[in-house]
Amino acid sequence: MILVLTCLDDPTADMVISHLNRRGASVARFDPGADFPADVELSAWFSACSSRGVMTTPSRRIVLEEVRAVYYRRPTPYLPDCPSQVERFIGSQARFGLGGVLATLPCPYVSHPWAITAAEHKPLQFVIARRVGFEVPATLITNRPEAVRVFAAIHAPIVYKPLRATPYTGSDGGLTIIWTVQVEPDELDGTVRHAAHLFQARVDKAADLRVTVVGDRVFCVRIDSGLLDWREDYDCLSYTVVEPPPGLADGCIAYLKALDLRFGAFDFALGKDGTPVFLECNPNGQWGWLEDATGLPIAAALADLLLEGAT
Structure with a gap:
């Protein structure tokens, strides 16, 4: 059993699930922030010698001890925007109850939600980036x-x-x-x-590099746009699959290990002298559009990683 935690409308997760289904994996998908407690029932037991649990969705019965890997993608937040007092109570209990149970599953995650939360903090990113040898712009x-x-x-x-x-x-x-x-x-x-x-x-850059790392597999794409922030206009981007500059792949893998992550979407500015300069790493970043544009097998690599953890 591979558990996929994400929202209903997530075409990126669909790409990975499609690969898992083609390989005969048993996949259960649900959105803890949206489906619980209205459509999902949970019971988890903890004793001196063991722990066990069962989740029941409208279509599945999931024995938590049988979950062998978890793909944590983009689940709905447990707390809605501007919650009422009742919604705040229910959301908090769900986060620390259901969320706490799911976070203790003794199996590999891609990646663990607590590791993702920590790795989203920019100051920590800069410290780890320097530690693994990346050049980081002066920052305040x-x-x-x-x-x-x-x-x-x-x-x-x-x-x-x-x-x-x-x-x-x-x-x-x-x-x-x-x-x-x-x-x-x-x-x-x-x-x-x-x-x-x-x-x-500001980095005097020639282009940007988007480096997607899945386990120990590194996919490097050069993005040419002429924009300060290429995310502003995807229509003007051009993509070239390139080899990572020397030391970059090893640095990215070391970065993920330092933060206990198994996936990362890195952004580097490529200086005009060819030096990659670290900008950020999104520990749960988007990549589906990049696979569509370049043909890189990122979804297959994620399926491989999940199946590897499930064996």
């Missing part, structure tokens, strides 16, 4: 206008990027994403005090 996290003005004077041009991608509602009522943008000195005013901000020296 602050809410002091004076500090960022000094930083800008030393490292200009600088860019701003959010510490975590957080969609918000724009003036037109639609969801908006804050992309990486260059910051000019006259924009550094007192509003800096209102939150923690991440400022970074």
Whole structure:
């Protein structure tokens, strides 16, 4: 039994499940944040000598001791946006009850949710990236206008990027994403005090590298766009499958091991001198569009990793 935890509309997970099904694996998929407790029943027992549990969905009975691997993709959060008091209580109990039970399954995860949560913190990413030998741009996290003005004077041009991608509602009522943008000195005013901000020296880049790592398999794609943040406009991107620069593959694998991850989507700026500069690693990043564009067998590699853990 391979357990896939993700939301209903997840075509990326569908790609992996398709490979697993073709190979005859027994796959159970459900969304803990959306399906429990309305459509899923859980009972878990803990004693001095053993633990066991059963989940029942509308179509499956899952004996938790028989789960041999877990693919943790994009499940719905346990807590809804702006929850009521009752919803907050139910969501918290689900997170620490069902979520706690699932997190204790004695099998391999791709990747464990607690490891993913830790690895999403940018300061930790920068520390580990330097530890494994990656070049990291000069970076400042602050809410002091004076500090960022000094930083800008030393490292200009600088860019701003959010510490975590957080969609918000724009003036037109639609969801908006804050992309990486260059910051000019006259924009550094007192509003800096209102939150923690991440400022970074802008890399003089020739292109970007998206490096997707599955276990010990490394897939490296050069992205040419001319954009500061290539995510702004996928229509203007061109992709080239390339060999990783020397030392990059080993560094990525070492990075994942340091954070107890089995998957990572790395972003590097490729300097004009050919040096890859670490920008970030999304421990649960998207890759489906990249497989569609390049033919790289990322879904098959994830299926291999899950089946390897299930043996």
